[in-house]
Amino acid sequence: MAGMSPIVRTTARLLFPFTFLFGAYVVIHGHLTPGGGFPGGVIIAASFVMLVLAYGIERAQERVGFTRAEVLESIGGLTIAILGLFGLLAGVAFLQNVFPLGEFGRLFSGGNLPLLYLAVGVKVTAGILLIFYAMLFGFGGEE
């Protein structure tokens, strides 16, 4: 896949930071505003997919390769599992909150909830990228 015309490339390059930032915002504010790890992760993945479409698969893979996406996805899943274990070890029940709750409505509040959203965001971003790469490979006949 070779990439598209300069107009598309420039637009994609200009849009990328904003899309990425918006996705990150949705993930990080998951416990305060509508949205959260899953939609935010999809938005971040969409910003990468936009670059892939505009510049071609080779350029995008230099940034986030197949292996790195796979590792990130596993790390996202493991983080959720380990946060759950924290609750089991330090508290009473699986996934129980052991972190300070903070003040309601502030960014650093809600105990382990923002951390969980962050892990979900990483996992969803990497997962959607992996699905997209896998489909590209499937059509290209690689691997």
Place this chain on the structure above:
Amino acid sequence: MIPHAPILAIFLPLFAAFLMPIIGILSRKRGVNHAREWVAIAAVLAELVIVGSMLSEVLSGQIILYKLGNWDPPWGIALVIDGLGLFAALIVSGISALIVGYSFVSMEKDTGLDQYYTLLMLMLAGMMGVVLTGDVFNLYVFFEIMSIAAYALVAFRRNWQSIEAGLKYLIIGSLGTSFIILGVAFLYGLAGSLNIAHLAQNLPFLPATTLILPLGLFVIGLGIKIAMVPLHMWMPDAYQAAPPPVAALFSGATATVGLYAMLRVVYMLFGAFGIGAMLAGLGLVTMVLGALMALVQRDLKRLLAYSSISQIGYVLAGVGLGTTLGIQGGLFHLLNNAIYKTMLFMIAGTVVYRVGTSNMDKLGGLWKNMPVTGALFGVGALAISGVPPLNGFASKWTIYMAGVEAGQGGHWPGYAITVIALITSALTLAYFLKAFSNIFLGQRPGHLADVKESPRSMMFPIMLLGVLCVVFGILPQIGIDLVRPAQEALMNSGGYISAGLGGM
């Protein structure tokens, strides 16, 4: 009991599943061989220990209630482990441990083993979730986890046949789970709760006519999952196309989980509707049709798949009788079916591993090459046909006796069950003798002259299961003792309700 054992039993395989890709990447970088296999074996053995540790509590008649996040039922999600749940959990974890050991050599020629072990562990997590949970929506979610991993595993080898079977399974299976979720939604609308114990407490007070729709949805949805006739069409394709260890896992563990869900949801929630007679009727149809279809198969794995359908019919018929003896026989048969069907699929896997085909027309005379495998296949075939002194005889005999007992009690269909089950047993013997003579006896094609005996590490789990077949056959009392807590749990929904609601 190990502290927090119920949640650990679900958490451990999930953790192992997430860990698997990282281990795969690391071991490739460092040049370590078989790291994934050993991690998977360690995970399933730890799983077996965790499940086994709950045994003493449940055997002493206790029902374990584990509140997730410490929220009280019926508001929070709870894991409720009674005799029936632990019985299924033991079968699932035991069979999975053997399958992972068997995969070590059986799958060594395949690529993409990261994904294989990840999916296997995910499937184990889903199965443990289904059998341990006390919440009907949670049950649906874990069923989906299990099923999605299963769809991918069927299509794992990515040839034309397995992709077709995987897609077929995906579409029909998703239809089944949609029926289940719709049933859950209706139940929630009617009773305002998702906790199984709470539902079981409240459903008798609802007008019966409103419950028919959710009941039908559950029977169809779960019927697709356990491949009950006439909802079985996906199953032979899926079992034939899946890699042999996966087919063995499906027939041993997944079928058990499906039947567990059927018993837990349909039998315990809707028990008052005379649902037993319906299950027994469906069981009889399943039994006979599965056996008749198995009779004409030319492919060993396909034959075993139809035979699985037939055996599921026995379990449904036994449990459907609703008497102590019938339920004991049905559940005992569930255990035995998991043992010998896993064993037979594993043997089919070793034949494919050595010869490269499971088409019985192209096989023959393998007794000279693989005598031990042949002997074990003979044991499995006789056990499944209900020939004494093997375990199949013990459980089938219990079901026959239960049918006669019901008949003497004035329910004439009891006799019908016994007669039909006996005839089906003869049919089972017929098609397994055919399979045995086609594979191990008769003329040996020239190119099979230097086929070797099965590898030892594949042989070990098969032998273990073979020994279990004989032990449960000679000493059926052990099996009945194992099954009794599950039978008592199934018949005593009052105990489940009070324990599941935290003694309220």
